[in-house]
Amino acid sequence: MKDAFASESSRRDFLRTLSLGAGATLLGSSALASPLNWLAPGRKLGVALVGLGNYSTGQLAPALQQTKYCQLAGVVTGSPAKAAQWQQQYGIPAKNCYDYKTFDRLIDNPAIDIVYVVLPNALHAEYVVRAAQAGKHVICEKPMATSVADARHMIAAMEKAGKKFSIGYRLHFEPHNQAMMRLGQSQAYGKISHLAADNGFKFSSGGTPWRVNKKLSGGGPLMDMGIYCLQGCLYTKGQVPVSVTAKFTPETGTGYFKEVEAGVNWQLRFADGTVADCRTSYAENMQGRLRADAANGWFELEPAFGYGGLAGRTSKNDGLLNLPNSNQQAAQLDDFAQCVLLNKSTRVPGQMGLRDVQLLEAIYRAAETGQAVSTKDVVQLIDRTSAH
Incomplete structure (x- = not known):
């Protein structure tokens, strides 16, 4: 199988683009000032x-x-x-x-x-x-x-x-997740066939009470930790799924989950046949993982979604996910400030948030009914900010 980065020069070009980040690319000539x-x-x-x-x-x-x-x-x-x-x-x-x-x-x-x-x-x-x-x-x-x-x-x-x-969505400003976007959307390892993501933690009596109060939270771990899995699969694939199936995981007997789910497993199906299997939970500690299997190899982050300590690897051991950690929130805030100052569009607009709320509702509906739910009507907002 042909390596997506057959030459050392092409690999260096990719790394150089990655190191520049999205800011200068998006700002264009305005970045000079x-x-x-x-x-x-x-x-x-x-x-x-x-x-x-x-x-x-x-x-x-x-x-x-x-x-x-x-x-x-x-x-x-x-x-x-x-x-x-x-x-x-x-x-x-x-x-x-x-x-x-x-x-x-x-x-x-x-x-x-x-x-x-x-x-x-x-x-x-x-x-x-x-x-x-x-x-x-x-x-x-x-x-x-x-x-x-x-x-x-x-x-x-x-x-x-x-x-x-x-x-x-702070991870759109984080180098490892930006690299996942680029590798996936550019099909650097060939067409993606399967995605996997998980994220969760054990909720305890010392946790934030509103997270298990449905009136305030709107739901359990899916709304909190699971949205990272959903986002990760979407920005790695660069597409919105056409359907979803899901099921809730059992109550753990702790008494914390009277109003919200303890956990949920769901599967996204994309128009080209790609499948994404995701898990989230308030009853299980998960390090946070995002993985893509493609025609010519695989690439993954683990941990994938935390505030720091993120790490990645690939099947080719090519160093494309050996990246520095950074202050995600500072990068996010500065990018938005530049959107205001330069009157440019944000890469994480309200329309993206709406898209994801639509998909979260579809996942809940699938878990509640036990039936596949179509997502074809969800707006096809694709994040290509960092893909090329």
């Missing part, structure tokens, strides 16, 4: 974090200390103690701290350009719409919404406001 030239001296785009839970505290706030084009400028929290702590730790002015009742006053604050919604899933729609009405650009954490209707409402509100809108 720093977006900071568009700002007043010393001014970065101000970001307000809405919700100060673990992700904001442990990932987003530290990442905003490393960004080039944006900075932590404000917070929205229902806890006065947290607001005071963040003011002291990050030097945030009291006038840039809001609670959920005063949230709409953001419209009068020019220091805040971007609102990042980091709330329980069921609250995403309300606060994206309110941020749009306040005239702010918005990043919304995944999953975008707990229903297709909410997702469409969010997109309509952002379009009406004329503001940029993206979903917090």
